[in-house]
Amino acid sequence: ETGVTQSPTHLIKTRGQQVTLRCSSQSGHNTVSWYQQALGQGPQFIFQYYREEENGRGNFPPRFSGLQFPNYSSELNVNALELDDSALYLCASRIGASGRLGEQFFGPGTRLTVL
Amino acid sequence: QKEVEQDPGPLSVPEGAIVSLNCTYSNSAFQYFMWYRQYSRKGPELLMYTYSSGNKEDGRFTAQVDKSSKYISLFIRDSQPSDSATYLCAMSKPGGRYNQGGKLIFGQGTELSVKP
Numbered sequence: 001e002t003g004v005t006q007s008p009t010h011l012i013k014t015r016g017q018q019v020t021l022r023c024s025s026q027s028g029h030n031t032v033s034w035y036q037q038a039l040g041q042g043p044q045f046i047f048q049y050y051r052e053e054e055n056g057r058g059n060f061p062p063r064f065s066g067l068q069f070p071n072y073s074s075e076l077n078v079n080a081l082e083l084d085d086s087a088l089y090l091c092a093s094r095i096g097a098s099g100r101l102g103e104q105f106f107g108p109g110t111r112l113t114v115l
Numbered sequence: 116q117k118e119v120e121q122d123p124g125p126l127s128v129p130e131g132a133i134v135s136l137n138c139t140y141s142n143s144a145f146q147y148f149m150w151y152r153q154y155s156r157k158g159p160e161l162l163m164y165t166y167s168s169g170n171k172e173d174g175r176f177t178a179q180v181d182k183s184s185k186y187i188s189l190f191i192r193d194s195q196p197s198d199s200a201t202y203l204c205a206m207s208k209p210g211g212r213y214n215q216g217g218k219l220i221f222g223q224g225t226e227l228s229v230k231p
Contacts, residue, residue, distance in 0.1 A: 004158075031217060040123070042203055042221030043159070056218050090158055094217060102147040102164035102207065104219060109158045 004029075004093050004107035012113045013081050021076045021110045023091030032074040033104070034066060035090040043090055049074055078112075086114045118142050121204055121222025130231050134191040138204035138222045141185065145206040145220075148180050150189045153201045153224065162202075163189065194229045201226050 005024045013019050025032050031050045035043035045058035049068035063079040072093070078085060088111050094104040121138045128134055136150075146167055151159035163178040165171045165187075171178045177190040187206075191198055205219040 006158075033217065033219070035219075040223075042119075042121070042205075042223050043219070045218045045220070048217060058218070088156070092219070102149050102166060103161070104149075104217065105161055106151070106158040109156075111156070 004091055004105055006089075006091050006107040006110050008110060009108070010111045010113075012115065014115050015081055015083060017081050017114075018077065018079045019081060019112060021078075021089050021091075021112070023074045023076070023093075023107060025072045025074070025091075025093035026105050029093035029095055029105075030072050031094050032068055032072065033092045033094075034074070034076045035092065035106075036060070036085075037088040037090055037109070039087075046076070081114045083114050086112060088112075116141060118220050119204065119206060119222045122225055123223050125226040125228060127228045127230060128194055130194060130196060130229055132194050132229070134194050134198070134227060134229075136189040136191075136202050136204075136225050136227070138187050139185055140187075140206055140220075142206075142208070142220075143182070143185065144208040146209060147207040148178070148187050149205040149207075149219070150176075150178055151203040151205060152198075153203055155200075159203055196229050196231050199228050 033048040034046040037043040048056040052068045068074045088109045090109045091107045092104045148165045150163045153159045168182045175192045179188045201224040203224045204222040
């Protein structure tokens with residue numbers, strides 16, 4: 001069974017640029033969520049995708065957007081990067097059925113640095 | 116007030132000690148309670164998952180949930196240096212369109228160091 005994978009591992013951008021991060025969900029998982037983790041903090045929920053639709057969003061501005069593809073992989077796009085966007089971006093996947101909400105598995109993350 | 120509170124530590128214990136990690140929460144709608152372990156600069160790893168109240172044991176790890184007190188705990192017996200990591204509690208509630216209740220609310224994380 002393949003776990004959650006993310007790419008790239010590290011990324012350095014400058015303020016105002018745009019970035020795309022990618023995630024492949026664990027085999028059989030059809031729901032993908034994205035989280036932002038600042039240094040020394042717990043992860044913060046950005047949004048969730050199920051059946052290629054966004055169906056839950058945290059307190060993040062519209063310049064954070066995403067996609068889910070038919071194979072359940074996902075992208076996180078961030079426009080107009082700001083210094084505060086520097087963080088570890090985590091993708092988590094699960095089976096989108098009731099009763100399985102606790103079984104969410106995370107990828108290794110993409111560390112984004114904005115200069 | 117944050118929905119989930121967790122003492123950030125750091126917590127330092129000698130090898131073999133029993134470790135107790137705790138979180139409190141304010142939202143009584145939470146029904147799923149998780150503990151994740153995160154090594155430095157890595158993604159969180161799911162350790163334990165409990166639905167509603169009660170205890171769950173897995174090897175050296177025991178998770179407890181007390182919904183009446185809105186308090187959850189993770190106990191690590193016979194702690195090892197390899198247990199040194201940040202431990203994150205997380206909670207979720209069901210409901211919403213397409214189970215968007217799967218959103219996890221995390222504590223800040225407790226940094227644990229187990230000294231040989």
